[in-house]
Amino acid sequence: MKCRHCGSALRCNFLDLGFAPPSNAYLTAADLSKPEVYFPLRLKVCEECWLVQTEDYTSAESLFSAEYAYFSSASRSWLAHAARYVETITTRLGLGQESMVIEVASNDGYLLKNFVASNIPCLGVEPTASTAEAAEALGIPVLREFFGEALGKTLADEGRSADLILGNNVYAHVPDINDFTRGLKAALKPGGTITLEFPHLMRLIEQNQFDTVYHEHFSYLSLFTVGKIFENAGLRVFDVEELPTHGGSLRVYGCHTDDPRQTTNAVGLLLSEEEYQGLRTAATYAEFQVKAEQVKNDVLAFLLQAKREGKTVAAYGAAAKGNTLLNFAGVKPDLLSFVCDAAAAKQDKFMPGSHIPILHPDVIFERRPDYVMILPWNIAAEVRQQLASLAEQGTKFATAVPELKVA
DSSP states (O other): BBBBBTTOOOOEEEEEEEEEEOOOOOEEEEEEESSSOEEEEEEEEOOTTEEEEEEEEEOHHSSSSOOOOGGGOOOHHHHHHHHHHHHHHHHHHHHHTTOOEEEEETTTTTTTTHHHHHTEEEEOOOOHHHHHHHHHHTTTEEEEESSSSHHHHHHHHHHEEEEEEEEEEEEOOOOOOHHHHHHHHHHHHEEEEEEEEEEEEHHHHHHGGGGGOOTTTEBBHHHEEEEHHHHHTTEEEEEEEEEEESSEEEEEEEEETTTTOOHHHHHHHHHHHHHHTTTHHHHHTHHHHHHHHHHHHHHHHHHHHHTTTTTTTTEEOHHHHHHHHHHHHOOOOTTSEEEEOOTTTTTBOTTTTTTOBBBOHHHHHOOOSSEEEEEEEEGGGHHHHHHHHHHHHHHHEEEEEESSSOO
């Protein structure tokens, strides 16, 4: 296999999670009697540009189907994050009624609705019909396509170049990251700004976030690698922010290479920290497998012990990261009886691979399990608040990453 960015041969292994179905391929009751497709879930790292990437087995079309079940608006904290971003970036860039904003992977309109409310023209690009329909219902224009260089050039030719192009948690999801980045370049006005948010590889390694690895994530990104990819496309990262979202993310600010804006000190400081943390050293990646296996073993030991003691264990949040963990550990409904989730698109379906039923949140209050495993640990505080009455009745909560904790 060759590196998806620079074409170098990939010899360095990072993580092997065995075989798993796509993490957002939730099943109906009828699906349970049909064959289920599994793909290898392995990561390699390029020792030239240090892009961490999945092995080539799946296509974007097979992962982001019309029935894609991830709706961004299901999380209140994520909605608040999006609203704060819109307020801040509008002021920073002086956006107004003469501006144009494009969001790539606009999902259900969770973010663009804030621009609509401010009468700032915007356009969503979203290939999954289920989420695009939800955005359109909010009055947001949506192109139901995958984004890349061809679409970027088309938008520019149609006079729809953007003052701001943003993408939250999409950069890691694209199989051809070079084509995607050239699309950003093509659709960006002179003097325009790109902002991309994505989980930071440095935090993934530091906090043992192996469960954020799934087939929909083709790439795992450092600031160093993103800078190389931007540079290759005629763009430049001129600023960066570290964010707490998704266990530690970056928001990079990009512009055309010849843009007069100066690169901030934050860029150089974070590049130095990445190098200090070993992100350009093969040994850093070779040590990660053992840490992931330790969590898997601890989760299994916890669930088996609870079963021996006659305790009930349920989960909250039918998140993709939860599917990675459960399939890596081989957990089935005999150890984890059900998962509750607020997203209606997931309710009354089953987790891929494990076939654990997904139920309405009301069920967890009715059944009052002894333990609740919070699978989306990045919003654990939000979930604990929602389930506070269970804690008052004796229910304990568990999270698995970066290490198993039960309290």
